[in-house]
Amino acid sequence: MRELYQTHSIDAPNVLDDELDNAIKWQIKDLLDHGVDEVLVSHYRPSHPDNRAKQVTAVVVEKQLVESLINITRESGLLMESIEIEELSIGNALIKHLSEDKIIGFVGEDDKGLVFNFYNGGELCFSRHKKGRFMPKAGEGEFVLDTDQEAQEESFLLETQRTLDYVISQIFRRPLDAILLQQESEKSEALAETIKQLTETDVILISPKVETKQENSQAPNLAEVGLALGMEA
Missing domain, CATH: 3.30.420.380 (Nucleotidyltransferase; domain 5)
Incomplete structure (x- = not known):
């Protein structure tokens, strides 16, 4: 989108x-x-x-x-009330993790690349999108060479560290209170621990659960979940 x-x-x-x-x-x-x-x-x-x-x-x-x-x-006989952008709709899916007195970072990936959102007082402050493939997905390990996975993870950590350094030094001028990491595979826990050690910041894995009755349907991404939640609010 x-x-x-x-x-x-x-x-x-x-x-x-x-x-x-x-x-x-x-x-x-x-x-x-x-x-x-x-x-x-x-x-x-x-x-x-x-x-x-x-x-x-x-x-x-x-x-x-x-x-x-x-x-x-x-x-279609429907009424369009608003059009939302991904940067803002993601916040609806993260609402229970955001706080009025906290600075929270979000790191995830959509079908185009890495997504970095940073929230101040529960509202979006800064967003960055880096095109490419960085985070290992569930079930793909057997199809990807270990060396490719290592390079992918190194690129992910490099872009994450670079983005965090920028927002901390240039925008917030203080450490984040927590980082939300979108859980993509069994490797997400190891990535979360690495980010925690690099940043000395609590890292929380998040994975919004979405139930669907349609077989073989693709799970909605976080922005789509947030859009649906925003419509219910």
Whole structure:
């Protein structure tokens, strides 16, 4: 789903709130893949610890895509209430692990690559997505050479350490209270222990359980789980 929209961190234009999205569109026009008349722009305010209220994250999506989704929804007899992005919907699936007085990191992987989300006071502060394959999946060990798995895990730890170093030194300026690691395979426990030793931070394995009555159906990813939970709230 990430390939369907763009995000850009910018300083918010000095305009009224009801004019903000349109002003953002023109501010980032040179960064767009389409013309300004062909896109829709929204935004959210990251929960920065130093209350950098001027910074926003712009979300850009092609107008034609949204119109198509609305038409499909209407033809199905449904009502579309909102469109969510993955960065925000993941937080709905993690809500019981987040706290108003804690800084929490999340490390996981979707079908495109690594996902790093960091929460301040229960709200999203910073998100990073690194394309590629990094985390070993359940049941794939017999098909992957040990050397390939070792290289994969080394790349995962390198990207994780690099991201943690950045958010701790440049954003929070203090250690995280905990790290949530998405459980992908039997190797996840070993990865969690390694991260704990490297960062001296508690690492909690999470694996949202989803029941389905459909045989051979693919389990939803964490963002999809969060989207469903957000609709129930």
